[in-house]
Amino acid sequence: MKKNQYVVIGLGRFGASISKELIKLGYEVLGIDKDEEVVDELSSVLTHTVVADATDEEVLKSLGVRNFDCAVVAIGDDIQSSILAAIVLKDLGIKKVVAKALSELHGKVLNKLGVDRVIYPERDMGIRVAHQLVSPNLLDYIEISKEYTIVELSVPKNLCGFALRELDPRAKYGCSIVAINKQNGIIIAPTAGDVVNENDVMVIIGTNNQIDKFESEVIG
Structure with missing residues (x-):
């Protein structure tokens, strides 16, 4: 039986923590972040890591993201990028999209976009x-x-x-x-x-x- 594959967008503290735990549990994880230094740090831990802009649909298509079972939008403090990444992922037809919300309003927008689960880690x-x-x-x-x-x-x-x-x-x-x-x-x-x-x-x-x-x- 094929193990689920996860893509985690945003490899700050929250995204890195989720990614590492998924790896420990035996799953494959593709980590994406715009920060090359952050990506380098996790390159030896995760299955694959890529420096990329996750709000660019063509980039995510080229990475084969639509074939993944679940996408986690863990972008830190850029609400606009978080929302745009969620839109792209839903448009690509990923089975399950989970996103971190920075505020109640941010969470409401993500829910309206059809995000399957919204997480409020700080709250x-x-x-x-x-x-x-x-x-x-x-x-x-x-x-x-x-x-x-x-x-x-x-x-x-x-x-x-x-x-x-x-x-x-x-x-x-x-x-x-x-x-x-x-x-x-x-x-x-x-x-x-x-x-x-x-x-x-x-x-x-x-x-x-x-x-x-x-x-x-x-x-x-």
Whole structure:
């Protein structure tokens, strides 16, 4: 089975980070940037790197970009170039186009252009850090919609030895523990009889209100 191929446009911190992680995961990555120095730095890491203007449709055509499964527009601070690159990629018929937005307005424009997924790295990271600051047991926070969230909560000392049937978050609070990360491995879809120990990590999904209630009443 052919592995997906990715093209990442803009190799600043965000684009470089995505590219390197995709390579680690075993995928092929073509990195494109106008800055020759940046491209040189990543030439030995990525599958292919090219110094090019990604707003030029003929250039992207010549690179065979339309044959890639997914394109990521990770252009740093040039909103105009980001929008133009997204337009060109959509016109070329790439299956999936993902783009970084620098602001809500930028994101709205990208959505109007038909970009498949818009990412707000600075905003989303700010939200996650804020939640971590106010909740010492919260290890990670991912908003999956306006209502639903996935969180990772560290099990405190007072819950050590409790079985999930005793916590019963689904019946009492409406949220669900979908995994427990233990020192010796992770339990996916744990059963009512599974026991949590101090410093285990519970992965919980639910609405913001459900998780807040569970955290305040159970985690403390």
